[in-house]
Amino acid sequence: MSSTLSTLTLDRCAVHTRTNKPWSLARCCEAYCSRGIGGISVWQDAAQAAGMGEARAIIESNGLRVPAYVRGGFFTAHDAADRTTALDDNRRLIDEAGVLNAEMLVLVVGATPKLSLAEARAQVAAGIEELLPHAESTGVKLAIEPLHPMYADDKSCINRTTDARAICERLASPMLGVALDVYHTWWDPAHEAEIEKLGANNQLFGFHVCDWKQNTGHLLTDRGLMGDGCIDVPGIRAMVESTGFDGMIEVEVFSESYWASDQNSYLDLIVDRLGTHT
Numbered sequence: 001m002s003s004t005l006s007t008l009t010l011d012r013c014a015v016h017t018r019t020n021k022p023w024s025l026a027r028c029c030e031a032y033c034s035r036g037i038g039g040i041s042v043w044q045d046a047a048q049a050a051g052m053g054e055a056r057a058i059i060e061s062n063g064l065r066v067p068a069y070v071r072g073g074f075f076t077a078h079d080a081a082d083r084t085t086a087l088d089d090n091r092r093l094i095d096e097a098g099v100l101n102a103e104m105l106v107l108v109v110g111a112t113p114k115l116s117l118a119e120a121r122a123q124v125a126a127g128i129e130e131l132l133p134h135a136e137s138t139g140v141k142l143a144i145e146p147l148h149p150m151y152a153d154d155k156s157c158i159n160r161t162t163d164a165r166a167i168c169e170r171l172a173s174p175m176l177g178v179a180l181d182v183y184h185t186w187w188d189p190a191h192e193a194e195i196e197k198l199g200a201n202n203q204l205f206g207f208h209v210c211d212w213k214q215n216t217g218h219l220l221t222d223r224g225l226m227g228d229g230c231i232d233v234p235g236i237r238a239m240v241e242s243t244g245f246d247g248m249i250e251v252e253v254f255s256e257s258y259w260a261s262d263q264n265s266y267l268d269l270i271v272d273r274l275g276t277h278t
């Protein structure tokens with residue numbers, strides 16, 4: 001696999017609204033647009049706070065692309081009734097993604113304590129299969145995001161790219177692929193081979209960047225910005241782009257310390273790190 005790294009221009013980058021959690025959707029759009037950032041990935045609470053129609057208008061008036069609406073999934077449950085409710089929620093999220101012109105709905109697939117991982121994985125595949133016709137009819141793609149194994153208790157029973165890709169292979173829909181987040185996948189010995197296979201099958205839909213801090217202080221909300229930690233983000237980007245990936249590079253950083261900082265300075269730092277450490 002080639003490791004050529006192209007120049008990263010900001011019009012190919014998106015920032016996830018959760019990265020600048022203290023800001024409203026409107027403030028995010030205005031700030032990203034002013035820096036020349038080309039896209040915005042939207043967390044559902046940011047859009048719902050604005051109202052879906054207004055959210056779409058705000059995004060359109062700033063000329064931003066929306067690679068992803070986040071997040072659907074959570075298919076697993078002990079009771080069938082709860083799984084049905086989850087599917088209804090996902091259909092609504094697909095509709096909301098459609099309103100925003102989002103290219104994909106990201107799926108954090110779920111895991112349920114005291115439900116075996118094997119059963120949870122079967123429920124996830126069944127849930128996605130049931131959801132696919134709705135995705136196909138609305139034109140919103142579904143992207144399974146494998147999560148780091150530390151979340152296998154209650155957030156995701158799909159922890160390796162291999163397992164996400166296996167569901168894609170089985171369901172064989174052009175609307176189903178994988179969102180690859182360096183935070184969750186960088187440790188995987190099969191990383192490069194999996195990226196290559198996803199690319200060859202047109203199943204690599206999303207690419208999320210951030211960093212893994214040594215001595216991380218919180219499993220959810222102490223992510224680093226590219227360059228803060230130990231992930232070779234440029235190396236992984238080179239792998240991703242060697243597959244022909246032409247989607248947006250999405251900056252997704254959940255960090256209490258960055259949220260507590262001045263968001264304008266932080267966004268300037270994000271732009272800097274996109275240039276120097278991505």
Ligand code: ZN
Pocket residue numbers: 145180181208252
């Ligand atoms: Zn992600």
